[in-house]
Amino acid sequence: MYSNTNTEHVVLLIFWMVVVLFITFHIQSKNRSIYIPNQTVAYAAIRPNPSSFGITRHQHLIQDKIILSLEEHDDIHKLYQQEKDFDNCSTVSDTIQNARIDSFPLVALASFPRSGNTWTRHILQIASQYYTSTVYWKAERHKPNAPYFRGGEYDYNEKRGICTKTHSGDKEVIDCFSAGAILIIRNPRKVAVSNVMHQKITNEDSRDDELRTRVQHIRNNTDKWRSRSLGIIKRWKNLYTSWIEHAKRVLVVHYDNLCENTYDELKRILNFLNLPINGYYIQCAVDLKPCHLHEYFDFQPDYPDEYDELIDKLNQTLKDKKLPPLPTYSDHRSRFIDDQNKHEPRST
Template identity: 35%
Template sequence: MCWKKRPKRSALTIIACAVVYVGAVNLLALYSMVKSYNSPVSWVQRFGHLYIGKPDTNNWTCKGLRYSTIPLPLTALVSFPGSGNTWLRHVIQQATGVATGSVYSDVGLKRDGFPGEGQTNASVIVIKTHSLGPDERARYVRAILLIRDPFDALLSEFNRRHGGHKGYAGRVHFQKNWYDYIFGTAGDWYDLYHDWLTFDGPLHVVMYKDLRENPSVELDRLMKFLGVSLSHKEKFCVMNNYEGNYRRGGKSASVSDRYTDYMVYMINNYKRKLSTELGHYLNKSNIRIS
C-alpha cells in the first residue's frame, strides 16, 4: 500500500505513489468524457489532452453532448454579432445534449465547448448565422431570431473585434475605429432583422433582455419551438449552468460614455423602425427593443 505510514520513505516510492494518483484521476476524467458513444468529440480530441487534478468537462455538464443520429430540421440561429449567439448556443446544448452548428468555423469556439462549429447539416440542432438575403433564408426550414438592444450589441461586437470573445477594446481602438465602425455598421443591425422577418417558415423571436430576466420562461418557449421536452431535473441543471464560459469579466464602458448624441439619434431610429415591424409580425403593439 502506497499510503501506509512507514518510518522511512524513499523518493522513488513517493514519486511512484504520485504517478499512480495522477493516473487514476486521469482515467476517471477520461471515462466521464467518453462514456457516451454518441459524443461528437473525436478520439484524437479525447486523448489529446492530459487532465491533472480537475478535468474540464463543461461540455458534459447536463447531458452527454452528441450529434443527432436522426436528421433534424435545418434551424437558423440568427443574430447580429454581439447579441449573445454563443451564449444561447451554450444554453441550447445544455438543454438538449445536441451540438449546435455554425456557418463559421471559429477554432476557439470549437475547442472550448462547441464541437459542432463549422457544421451546417441536419446533425446539429441549430446553425449560427449572421447573414441575410433570400439565398441564406432558403437554406433553412425554421429560424430563431435573437435580438439584443443595438447599443449593447454594437459595443459588444466592437469589443470582440478588438479584444476577443472575453476581452475589451482598448482606448486606442475607440479613438481610431469607433466612429467609422458605428456609422458603417449600425444600419446592418436593422437590415439583418428586417430581412429575416420575411422568412417563410416557422420563426421564433427571442429578446436578449427577456432571456436574461426571465430565463425559465424563455427556455420553455424555446424548447417548445425546438420540439424538446425537459424534465424538472434537466431544467434545474440548465438553470444551474445558464451563464456558460463566454462572458466578459469586469465592467465595460457605459453607452453614454461611447455614443455621441447623433449616434444615439440614428440608432434609436433603427430601433423604432424594427420595433414597429416586429410588432406587426407578432401582432402586438407593445413590443419594444431594450
C-alpha cells in the first residue's frame, strides 16, 4: 500500500516538474511577439543584454511584469496608434516605481538650468516606469513637484533612479557618475531668456503682467542684459565642455530634437540606459507630457557678439569627440510671438 502511494507521489511530482519546465520554456522563448487584449502591459519589451561597460540587470526590476520580446519596436508604435481602446495612459503615471537600492548604475542627466531637465525626467519616468533621482534630493524633496519625482526622496547614491538630475559641471561631480551622462543641450539664447522669465513668479494670477514687466526691464537696461546673458552662455559652454571631456561615456540629446521627435529620442535614451524599450509606455509619455515651447510676447533682445564664438567652440568640441553637433541656431534670437498680433492675418 505504502509502495503504491509513494509511486503515485513520484509520478505526480514528475508530472508537475514537466509542466513547470514547459511553461518556463515558453516564457523565456526569444523573439516572440504576443498580443494580449485589455492589458496595459501588452506592449512590453526586449530585456536588454548588459552593456559593454558591465552593467548587470537585477531580476527584481522586472518582477510581476509580463516581459515579451519584440523584434521590431516600431511595430508597437503603429499598433498603439491603431488600437485606441488599448489606451490606458491615464494610469501609467500611477504605476511608476522606486527601484530597490543598487538597482541602476549612476548615470547623470546633466544640463544647464532651463534646458528641459524636469520635462525629460517626466517622460523618462513614464517610458521606463521607474523614477529618476537628483543630486539636489535634500532640497527638492520638499518642493511642490516632489510627488512627481519620488526618486528624489532618497540619496541618489543609493542607485534607485534610472538617471540623476544635475546642473553641475564640476569634475568631482562628473567623477561620481561611473556610468556616464546624458547631456540635454538647448539653444543658449532661449536658455538665457528662460532664466529671466522663469525666476520665481510672486503671484500666478498676475503672471503675464509680471512677465511683461520683466521684458520691459530688459529693454530699458540693455547693457545689463547683455552682460548677464554673456555670463549665462559662458557657463553654458563650460558646463557641457566639462562633461564631454571628463565623463566616462556621453549621450548628447539636443532639446530641439527631443521636442520634435520625442518618441525616437526616448528610445535612444532608454537604450543608453540599458532599459527595456516599451512602445506603449513611450507613446504614453509622448501623449501625456508633450513638449511646450514657451513664447514671450514681442520680445527680441540683443545678444553679445561673443555668443556665436562660444557656440562654435562647443560645437567643435562635440565634433572632435565624434558626438552629434549642435543644431543650426539660425534665428540668432529666441523665438517670440507678439500675443496682440498673432491672430491677425498676415500681409501679402
